[in-house]
Amino acid sequence: MIRISTKTQYGLRAMVYLAKNKKKTCSLKEISKAEKIPFDYLEKIVSRIEKSGLIESKRGSHGGYFLARSPSKVKTGEIVRVLEGREGLVSCIADKNGRKRNCPLSKKCLTKKFWLRIQNSLEKALNSITLANLIAK
Amino acid sequence: MIRISTKTQYGLRAMVYLAKNKKKTCSLKEISKAEKIPFDYLEKIVSRIEKSGLIESKRGSHGGYFLARSPSKVKTGEIVRVLEGREGLVSCIADKNGRKRNCPLSKKCLTKKFWLRIQNSLEKALNSITLANLIAK
């Protein structure tokens, strides 16, 4: 089966943690401990998410991170997109620096539309679930 | 976006080629040329597919490969599964040597069920399309 990178899994776990604790700002140390994610790696991941605008930070002592929107407004697809980077399920599908190895077939290719269809279905699934859905139940 | 390996893309293209030419046995050379896939790499890929039983081979001069079943009986999901190997969209989901890094959370984890759900939706999409669907239209 296709694999989701552990980076993305870590990222989602961190986001879920923030959603569960949306009252306060959570430090990396706290998240790292609770979710058992290597501190330094988590930092890189969270920093990336922050740049995307999904979360915000407060610096200095007692600083930390918190969601920029309410959990019900954050689709899991957004998180995956930020962390997985790269456009396109396959390289032939247009690319925003996921490295498009320019395909010699393209026109005659019978598989391109297929992958596109799979990609759409995947995106639809991811975008139909929010952080709020995850922490409910 | 999550990426499908080029191995799997090559493999699907090869299968589509066999489906289009289901009358005859096709040599690797032929497929390799038509689909612009590196010969030696294609060999490895096709050999893997053959072991799975989706295609059969005929050795010796004038040998080649052909589909083991009719195109309408071959789900794209089967091809992807064979080539992508590994069970589970994420490592926490049970694994048939996709390397399960045993997860310390598991019980409390809110994301596992989510990934499982995505995986199911993906598999459903892949299994709803056959080689016959791809070569039609």
Add this chain to the structure above:
DNA sequence: TTAAAACCGACTATTATTGTCGGTTTTAGT
């Protein structure tokens, strides 16, 4: 003033992917 935090860039290690090579075996055609 200090300690805890975010922030940053460079670096390393490991693993996965993609591809190559040199052969052996099988088989149809001559």
Add this chain to the structure above:
DNA sequence: ACTAAAACCGACAATAATAGTCGGTTTTAA
């Protein structure tokens, strides 16, 4: 019987992606 074309096989190599680490700087509350 010989030859050429094919499948078959295992080991290797190059590259790229992932996962993780390190040594710092800056900001801020207490």
